[in-house]
Every structure is written in structure tokens, then in C-alpha cells.
Amino acid sequence: SEEGKASEMVRHTLKRFEDLRRKLLRDAESRSDNSGIVVKRPDFKAASILKASALYLNQEKRVGHVPGIEVGDQFYFRIELCIVGLHRPLQAGIDAIHAKDSEYGIPVAASIVASGGYEDDLDTGETLIYTGQGGNNYKGDRRQQKHQRLEKGNLALANSCRKGLPVRLIRGCNDTGSSPTGKIYSYDGLYKVARFWLDMGLSGYGVYKFQLHRLPGQPPLGSALVQFMGKLKTTPSGREAMILKDISNGAEKLPLCVVNTVDRSPEAPADFRYIASIVYPSTILRPSAPKGCQCKDGCFDPFVCRCIRKNSGELPYTHDGALVELKNVVYECGEQCQCPPSCHTRVSQHGQKHRLEIFKTDRKGWGVRSWDSIPSGSFLCEYMGELISSEDAENLVGDDEYLFDLDCIKGNEARGVKLSLFNEDAGRTCEEASLAINARKLGNVGRFINHSCSPNLFVQCVLYDHHDLRIPHIMLFAMENIRPLKELTYDYAYVVGTVIDADGKVKSKACHCGAKRCRGRLY
Numbered sequence: 001s002e003e004g005k006a007s008e009m010v011r012h013t014l015k016r017f018e019d020l021r022r023k024l025l026r027d028a029e030s031r032s033d034n035s036g037i038v039v040k041r042p043d044f045k046a047a048s049i050l051k052a053s054a055l056y057l058n059q060e061k062r063v064g065h066v067p068g069i070e071v072g073d074q075f076y077f078r079i080e081l082c083i084v085g086l087h088r089p090l091q092a093g094i095d096a097i098h099a100k101d102s103e104y105g106i107p108v109a110a111s112i113v114a115s116g117g118y119e120d121d122l123d124t125g126e127t128l129i130y131t132g133q134g135g136n137n138y139k140g141d142r143r144q145q146k147h148q149r150l151e152k153g154n155l156a157l158a159n160s161c162r163k164g165l166p167v168r169l170i171r172g173c174n175d176t177g178s179s180p181t182g183k184i185y186s187y188d189g190l191y192k193v194a195r196f197w198l199d200m201g202l203s204g205y206g207v208y209k210f211q212l213h214r215l216p217g218q219p220p221l222g223s224a225l226v227q228f229m230g231k232l233k234t235t236p237s238g239r240e241a242m243i244l245k246d247i248s249n250g251a252e253k254l255p256l257c258v259v260n261t262v263d264r265s266p267e268a269p270a271d272f273r274y275i276a277s278i279v280y281p282s283t284i285l286r287p288s289a290p291k292g293c294q295c296k297d298g299c300f301d302p303f304v305c306r307c308i309r310k311n312s313g314e315l316p317y318t319h320d321g322a323l324v325e326l327k328n329v330v331y332e333c334g335e336q337c338q339c340p341p342s343c344h345t346r347v348s349q350h351g352q353k354h355r356l357e358i359f360k361t362d363r364k365g366w367g368v369r370s371w372d373s374i375p376s377g378s379f380l381c382e383y384m385g386e387l388i389s390s391e392d393a394e395n396l397v398g399d400d401e402y403l404f405d406l407d408c409i410k411g412n413e414a415r416g417v418k419l420s421l422f423n424e425d426a427g428r429t430c431e432e433a434s435l436a437i438n439a440r441k442l443g444n445v446g447r448f449i450n451h452s453c454s455p456n457l458f459v460q461c462v463l464y465d466h467h468d469l470r471i472p473h474i475m476l477f478a479m480e481n482i483r484p485l486k487e488l489t490y491d492y493a494y495v496v497g498t499v500i501d502a503d504g505k506v507k508s509k510a511c512h513c514g515a516k517r518c519r520g521r522l523y
């Protein structure tokens with residue numbers, strides 16, 4: 001469908017923006033480690049590269065819905081709103097369409113960003129009193145210092161009111177959690193301008209007020225969800241329909257609750273034991289620790305740090321812990337290294353940071369989602385279980401629902417990812433891989449993550465406590481910005497027709513991921 005294609009374009013473009021931004025940030029950070037140069041706005045730089053290649057979307061000025069954008073979509077950088085055409089000005093709160101570009105012959109408003117930046121704003125979610133623009137001391141405390149006039153954005157909003165035209169609303173909320181900017185912009189859908197009037201502002205100057213009402217029949221408010229989930233305490237008591245407080249029994253730093261809003265069953269998954277590290281059977285020797293680096297002051301120089309050299313000479317993560325790009329294998333420093341535990345290469349080994357929950361899905365059994373917003377590139381969790389040989393894995397016909405094949409390169413190829421950059425010795429995994437992880441009886445949160453043909457997580461193989469390429473840690477990272485309570489999924493990458501039952505017959509299983517481009521079968 002047209003909307004499906006538009007939505008893919010939006011995701012694809014935002015992913016390009018994020019990929020570029022993180023690379024620019026990483027490069028700037030590694031330069032600043034060496035020379036003290038300050039990192040300057042990689043988001044602006046990434047956006048200007050996209051603009052120069054004419055990759056901005058939806059730049060024609062429009063009232064109403066923007067193709068490919070859903071109510072609830074979240075952004076961390078204001079410039080992302082410009083890139084996807086949701087709100088074009090970078091600073092102004094009102095995106096006005098000039099008379100010459102407007103099909104109504106007069107200026108009208110396309111969208112507004114409500115960031116709570118005005119002293120007079122009043123906001124209940126479904127209705128909002130929005131203060132017009134102008135008259136503020138933008139360079140200082142942003143307070144009113146002149147009367148506002150009915151011109152520019154204010155005039156556009158007034159005209160939208162007179163014509164009964166909808167206006168897109170984006171709310172900017174402060175986020176003290178994972179947002180790289182400290183802000184989250186949520187697209188809250190279409191509002192109508194019910195009325196406007198000139199009022200006396202708190203500073204004693206005239207300000208225009210616009211009363212906005214949310215149009216009915218739209219999905220729930222994304223911004224309200226961010227605020228609501230943010231306020232829930234770390235302890236999950238109070239979570240609706242919770243049937244178990246912590247399925248990890250304290251094995252995770254954060255409790256992992258189980259909720260069921262689908263049926264009345266109080267049964268939580270109980271036919272497995274929760275583990276906090278990979279379990280080695282007696283038949284597979286635990287590989288020895290690798291040679292560590294000597295970087296007592298932290299790792300930044302590829303000529304000094306052997307671990308950075310193993311990552312093609314570049315830090316695999318930005319300083320805020322986002323994976324810069326997918327590699328065949330990422331090497332993190334480890335206990336054998338001289339660098340401190342806070343070293344920028346050590347990310348996934350520190351475990352999950354987001355408040356996750358296990359929830360019952362309609363058609364796929366249990367699944368996993370997060371209370372927190374998850375920025376693109378963030379580490380989510382490891383896929384843990386019992387290590388088994390692939391011969392043993394083959395004998396598990398009929399009980400293989402929790403198996404993970406440990407061949408990184410084959411796995412990435414099956415997911416359609418061809419990696420041009422090879423790590424120093426990652427090529428060897430191809431011939432030698434003969435192991436798998438079975439999370440059927442022993443596992444962690446990773447075993448509950450379902451498959452999607454249009455996933456929001458990806459798999460990155462990581463080594464840190466040993467360098468045995470047959471046994472990489474299977475780490476899941478966010479592929480895009482993920483809003484709270486959105487189901488977390490990755491691509492299982494089964495090759496259809498290769499899963500066999502006990503009689504040697506090809507098995508097939510219908511996929512219920514619900515993606516617009518679902519392949520129809522899991523295997």
C-alpha cells in the first residue's frame with residue numbers, strides 16, 4: 001500500500017540519519033579524546049548530508065496527516081521532525097504555510113511543537129492552550145517583553161481556526177532516562193483550533209492564546225504514555241494486570257514483571273529456570289581469557305589499544321553507549337584489560353538498562369516490551385541459554401523453539417545484511433561455527449522476544465570475556481527509536497523449508513508479526 005511504502009521510507013530515512021549521526025559523533029568523540037576538540041552538533045551535520053542528497057521527505061507544505069508518520073511516533077532530535085516533514089522550522093513553534101503556497105489563498109498552520117517553553121501554556125493532553133509566537137526574549141530567559149501581534153504563525157493559526165482546518169501537534173517532553181538529548185518529541189496527532197483570543201500574559205504583555213482540541217478517533221497519546229511510564233516506580237507494583245513481580249527472581253538488576261491483559265489466566269511462564277549468564281555444559285570447555293589492552297587512562301588510540309584495533313581501529317560505541325554500526329563481531333574490553341569498567345567499549349557486558357516486562361500477546365504466546373523509550377543503537381539484552389553442539393541441536397526436533405544458531409555471519413546474511421567491513425579475524429566463524437544456544441530450559445528475557453518480518457531490534461555478536469569466535473555473545477540492540485510498550489522483536493531469519501520435524505518432513509509455521517510486509521511464514 002501507499003502508506004506502507006511511505007512508512008518504510010520514513011523508517012529508512014530516520015535510520016540513515018541515525019547511522020550518520022552516530023558515526024559523526026563517534027569520530028568527533030575520538031578526535032576530542034586526542035586533542036580536546038569539543039563535539040559539535042553531529043545531528044545538524046547528519047541532517048545537512050541528507051539534505052544535500054535530497055533525502056528529506058514530505059517537503060511539500062501540507063495540512064493534516066503526513067504520509068508514513070503515525071500518531072505516537074517518537075523523535076529525540078528536533079531536526080528529525082524537519083527531515084520527515086512533520087514540522088519544518090527548526091526553532092519556531094508554528095509551521096506556517098505562506099499564502100502563496102496555500103490552497104486557501106491565505107496563510108494557514110500545518111503543525112505546532114508544544115515544548116512547554118512558554119510561561120503561559122496550559123496542557124491537559126486532549127486540550128491545550130497554546131501561546132502564540134513573538135514578543136519573547138529568545139536570547140535570554142524567554143520571557144515576554146513585547147505585545148504579540150496577529151502575524152506570521154499566529155495569523156496562520158487564526159486562519160486555521162476560521163477555516164476549521166486540523167493542525168498537527170508534536171509535544172516535547174523532558175526525559176531524564178535514555179534520550180540522547182534529554183527530550184522526547186511525540187507526535188500526538190491532529191487538533192482543531194477551537195478559538196483564539198488576545199490575553200494578558202503573566203509578564204503583563206499581550207499574548208495570543210489558541211485553544212486546541214484533539215480530533216476524535218485517533219490512537220492514544222504517545223506523550224501521555226511517556227509521562228505515565230516515566231512516573232511508574234522501578235518496582236512494578238501498580239502495573240496493571242501484573243501476575244508476577246519479577247520472573248528473574250532477582251537475577252536481573254531491574255525486576256522483570258509479567259503482565260497478562262489478554263485472558264484471566266494467572267499463570268506466568270514457569271517451565272524454565274532464569275539464568276544471568278551463559279551455561280557451559282561439561283563437554284564444552286570454557287575458553288580462556290584473551291590478552292587485554294594496557295590503556296590505564298581509557299581506550300581511544302588504535303595505535304595503543306589492541307581492543308580498538310580489533311574493531312577495525314574504531315570505537316564500536318558512542319560515549320553514550322550506542323552501537324555505531326553493525327559489525328560481524330564487536331570486541332569489548334574486559335576484565336583482562338587495564339582500562340576502567342567505565343571504558344567506552346564496555347557496553348553490552350554491563351547488562352540491560354531498560355525496564356522491561358514480559359506480556360501475553362494475542363497470537364504468539366509471551367512477548368517482551370519496555371517501559372522506557374529506547375533510542376536507536378541502544379543495547380537491550382543478551383540471548384542467554386545453555387551452550388550446545390549443533391549435533392545436539394539437530395536432535396532437538398520438535399523442541400527447538402528456543403534455539404539460537406551461533407554463526408554470526410550466516411545469521412547476518414540470512415537477515416539480508418552484508419557487511420563489507422571485516423574485523424581482524426571474524427572471517428573464521430564461517431568454517432568453525434558448530435554451536436548453538438538453547439534457552440528452552442535455562443534462559444533469560446531474550447528467550448521471550450518474538451520474531452517480526454519488520455523488526456525493531458538487531459543481533460550483534462560481541463566478544464569480551466574470551467575471543468572464541470564459535471561462542472560469541474548474542475546481543476540485541478535497538479534498530480530504531482522504540483516507544484514505550486511497543487513489542488520488541490528481531491528477525492529470526494529462518495530459511496523457509498529448512499526446519500524439519502522428527503519424520504524428516506519440512507515443518508511450517510504461520511507468522512503473526514502483523515508487519516505490513518510480513519513474509520507469511522516463520523519457517
Ligand code: SAM
Pocket residue numbers: 363364365366367401402447448449450451452510511512513522
Ligand atoms: N512467544 C514465545 C513464548 O511464549 O515463550 C517466546 C519466543 S520463542 C523464542 C519462539 C516461539 O514464539 C516460536 O517458535 C513461535 O512459537 C512463537 N513466535 C515468535 N514469533 C512469532 C511470530 N512472529 N508469529 C508466530 N509465532 C511466533
